[in-house]
Amino acid sequence: MALDDEHSDSDERQRDAEEVGCYGLFRGIAKNLYTHEKWDARSAYKANGPFYCPTCFSDAVLRKCAQKMDHFAHRARLSPVLGPKEKKLHDACTSEICELMQAHFPEGKWAVERLIPENKAHGIKALVPDISGRVGTTRVAIEVQVSALTIPRIVQRTTDYAKRGIALVWIVPLHEPLGDFPFRPRLYERYLHSIFFGRTYYWWAGRGLTVTPVHYGPASRHIEYREWIEDGAEQSAGGFSLPYKIIKTPIYGADISLHRDFLGENRGSFTPENGRKEIPACRIWRDALPVWW
Numbered sequence: 001m002a003l004d005d006e007h008s009d010s011d012e013r014q015r016d017a018e019e020v021g022c023y024g025l026f027r028g029i030a031k032n033l034y035t036h037e038k039w040d041a042r043s044a045y046k047a048n049g050p051f052y053c054p055t056c057f058s059d060a061v062l063r064k065c066a067q068k069m070d071h072f073a074h075r076a077r078l079s080p081v082l083g084p085k086e087k088k089l090h091d092a093c094t095s096e097i098c099e100l101m102q103a104h105f106p107e108g109k110w111a112v113e114r115l116i117p118e119n120k121a122h123g124i125k126a127l128v129p130d131i132s133g134r135v136g137t138t139r140v141a142i143e144v145q146v147s148a149l150t151i152p153r154i155v156q157r158t159t160d161y162a163k164r165g166i167a168l169v170w171i172v173p174l175h176e177p178l179g180d181f182p183f184r185p186r187l188y189e190r191y192l193h194s195i196f197f198g199r200t201y202y203w204w205a206g207r208g209l210t211v212t213p214v215h216y217g218p219a220s221r222h223i224e225y226r227e228w229i230e231d232g233a234e235q236s237a238g239g240f241s242l243p244y245k246i247i248k249t250p251i252y253g254a255d256i257s258l259h260r261d262f263l264g265e266n267r268g269s270f271t272p273e274n275g276r277k278e279i280p281a282c283r284i285w286r287d288a289l290p291v292w293w
């Protein structure tokens with residue numbers, strides 16, 4: 001492998017780790033789920049698994065392919081979000097919501113993809129909210145998240161809306177309901193979860209203005225007890241349950257409606273308790289549900 005390839009390979013694994021929220025597999029080491037023996041991706045075979053990540057305890061898969069260095073990757077259920085190429089579904093979602101908001105607030109000038117021109121005097125870029133209008137006197141923008149937005153872009157947009165005094169809500173459209181099994185929220189889902197006081201708003205087709213707020217609760221895995229010999233010494237591990245670091249149990253709040261159960265709120269910048277990503281000062285369109293978890 002050429003040096004350049006090695007660098008871009010490492011960059012890619014760095015991005016993966018960032019996205020997943022765990023660097024436990026970064027050095028190419030995983031453990032066998034039953035024996036807890038360590039395996040190096042370069043010398044391991046699939047038959048030496050199943051593997052798990054020693055840092056976050058989620059399943060790991062061995063990846064061997066010609067273009068990349070042998071490595072382990074995290075594997076977990078993800079939420080069934082729309083992909084970047086599913087513009088049709090995205091547009092169906094935005095027009096469904098926009099029409100209903102307009103019906104509830106006929107004076108609200110609700111529109112899809114309205115251009116809000118650049119404000120050079122205040123250094124604010126042009127914005128094109130997926131859906132925007134007014135609820136009473138409150139200016140509201142609803143962003144329907146489809147492709148995996150990078151955190152810097154979410155921060156930029158959040159800041160730009162706040163500068164204009166527009167209350168912003170992000171909703172995440174799904175192909176189907178999220179279900180009850182633990183899953184691994186993507187980086188942007190976790191970030192939105194922080195912005196909205198520990199909940200992410202999911203939506204799926206045919207729900208109109210109804211969204212489901214989901215809190216990411218703890219999930220754990222049972223690690224079986226095993227003894228083994230490593231480097232001539234007796235080792236043992238397991239026999240307990242460990243909380244996953246990046247896999248969460250969806251804890252559902254009551255279904256709420258975008259036209260009835262939300263209000264505008266300014267919140268100052270803050271750094272989430274266990275997150276390194278600072279949330280900028282923002283103006284959000286949030287629900288008023290008491291904490292349900």
Ligand SMILES: [Zn+2]
Binds near residue numbers: 022024025053056
């Ligand atoms: Zn991990």
